[in-house]
Amino acid sequence: MITKPKGTMDVYGIDAKKREYVNEILRSVCNKYNYNYIETPIFEASELYHRGVGEDTDIVNKETYTFKDRGDRSLTLRPEGTAGVVRWFIENKLYGNITEPTKVFYNGKMYRYERPQAGRYREFTQFGVEFIGSDDILADIDVISVAYNTYNLLGLKNVTIVLNTLGDQDSRDKYRDALIKYFNPLINSLCEDCQKRLKSNPLRILDCKIDSDQDLLKKAPKIIDYLNKESLTRYNNIKEYLELMDINYQEDFSLVRGLDYYDHTIFEIIADVPGLGNIALGGGGRYNGLIEKLGGPNIPAVGFAMGYDRTILAMDNSNVNLKLRDDIDVYIMYVSKTEKETAAYLLQDLRLNGFITETDYLNKSLKAQFKSIERLNPKYLIILNDQDLKENKVTLKDNLTKEEQKIEINNLIDYLDTNI
Numbered sequence: 255m256i257t258k259p260k261g262t263m264d265v266y267g268i269d270a271k272k273r274e275y276v277n278e279i280l281r282s283v284c285n286k287y288n289y290n291y292i293e294t295p296i297f298e299a300s301e302l303y304h305r306g307v308g309e310d311t312d313i314v315n316k317e318t319y320t321f322k323d324r325g326d327r328s329l330t331l332r333p334e335g336t337a338g339v340v341r342w343f344i345e346n347k348l349y350g351n352i353t354e355p356t357k358v359f360y361n362g363k364m365y366r367y368e369r370p371q372a373g374r375y376r377e378f379t380q381f382g383v384e385f386i387g388s389d390d391i392l393a394d395i396d397v398i399s400v401a402y403n404t405y406n407l408l409g410l411k412n413v414t415i416v417l418n419t420l421g422d423q424d425s426r427d428k429y430r431d432a433l434i435k436y437f438n439p440l441i442n443s444l445c446e447d448c449q450k451r452l453k454s455n456p457l458r459i460l461d462c463k464i465d466s467d468q469d470l471l472k473k474a475p476k477i478i479d480y481l482n483k484e485s486l487t488r489y490n491n492i493k494e495y496l497e498l499m500d501i502n503y504q505e506d507f508s509l510v511r512g513l514d515y516y517d518h519t520i521f522e523i524i525a526d527v528p529g530l531g532n533i534a535l536g537g538g539g540r541y542n543g544l545i546e547k548l549g550g551p552n553i554p555a556v557g558f559a560m561g562y563d564r565t566i567l568a569m570d571n572s573n574v575n576l577k578l579r580d581d582i583d584v585y586i587m588y589v590s591k592t593e594k595e596t597a598a599y600l601l602q603d604l605r606l607n608g609f610i611t612e613t614d615y616l617n618k619s620l621k622a623q624f625k626s627i628e629r630l631n632p633k634y635l636i637i638l639n640d641q642d643l644k645e646n647k648v649t650l651k652d653n654l655t656k657e658e659q660k661i662e663i664n665n666l667i668d669y670l671d672t673n674i
């Protein structure tokens with residue numbers, strides 16, 4: 255038997271419906287903010303992620319699916335969505351004539367070679383928004399509030415925005431020096447990766463999954479003490495606006511993100527989920543340096559991404575009541591050849607008029623069709639018989655009240671329209 259690859263999943267039945275539901279909410283939230291939907295390729299030139307996400311990140315270092323195609327090009331399955339969107343923005347020279355910022359949202363499969371566990375897969379789905387072309391803090395707030403409003407609409411109660419800043423380059427350089435000074439004498443207590451990170455990118459140590467519980471990490475210098483005046487003002491403004499907009503947040507000066515491209519605002523959305531504790535559903539931040547790093551001009555941007563899988567896991571464990579619709583409007587029953595022909599005609603007619611319509615595809619007896627109806631629970635049954643059809647009528651049964659009536663085929667759609 256061929257089984258699915260490790261860390262992947264098949265989504266069907268109720269799980270597929272949940273995804274559709276989350277998707278609908280995300281789309282409708284994005285609509286309100288005037289974000290446009292974008293699709294970019296699932297694979298890109300490997301270089302995009304090496305330069306974009308960063309050589310020293312776990313994502314690029316350990317987690318990429320990279321392969322050579324038959325033309326000897328090195329390609330990588332996308333581990334995240336931002337780099338692809340930025341590549342699209344630069345390639346199409348959308349920076350040429352900026353009169354409005356570019357606001358897009360995406361939704362698609364991402365790939366990371368991780369150790370599979372609850373809420374962590376090798377193929378997973380992310381939704382994200384990117385707001386390109388504004389350095390205004392209103393753009394940061396816009397993105398944070400998309401995340402916040404989405405989770406509220408999804409019915410997740412215990413959700414907090416965890417906020418930090420990485421400051422500008424100048425602040426970050428000072429902070430970096432302070433971290434090197436602090437960690438240098440402690441180098442032997444760090445994990446092997448962090449020992450390397452100390453030289454290449456000391457900020458990454460703070461995001462280490464192995465060392466994260468260590469006291470020495472908790473006591474490390476905090477970015478807030480190294481922010482220059484501009485960066486601090488900006489950070490304080492963000493908090494002020496979040497308060498203005500009634501968005502719950504918590505500061506966490508040890509928050510760093512898993513990707514290298516952030517500066518200033520960074521945030522994660524954490525949910526307190528029964529049975530799982532605090533889990534990160536999504537995260538984002540400002541990435542003013544990324545577009546230039548990938549060969550475009552110096553254009554500011556901010557974005558956010560969330561994982562479907564953990565969001566649905568959180569909704570399940572929090573017993574969120576989903577308003578899923580899986581009910582059928584009409585079931586058409588038939589036996590004879592002429593009845594079957596009428597069934598085909600009515601199926602087409604009803605579906606074109608917007609009714610969810612089912613019938614028998616297995617040549618079942620009427621008795622067996624009634625069994626199907628018990629399972630499917632349609633609102634109405636259309637019971638065809640040759641006698642009625644001669645008078646251009648059908649028997650229509652209300653499946654709730656069990657009342658039956660004969661109705662002219664010509665009046666059927668009107669009747670269902672007013673009664674469903």
Ligand code: ATP
Nearest residue numbers: 368373374375378512534535536537559560561564
């Ligand atoms: P973590 O530290 O939990 O690995 P991350 O910093 O790698 O998260 P991001 O790259 O910011 O996460 O991705 C945003 C969101 O995408 C995460 O909060 C999570 O919901 C989801 N996500 C990331 N990696 C996976 C994965 N392997 N499987 C399922 N969902 C994931």
Ligand code: MG
Nearest residue numbers: 312313368512
């Ligand atoms: Mg990760």
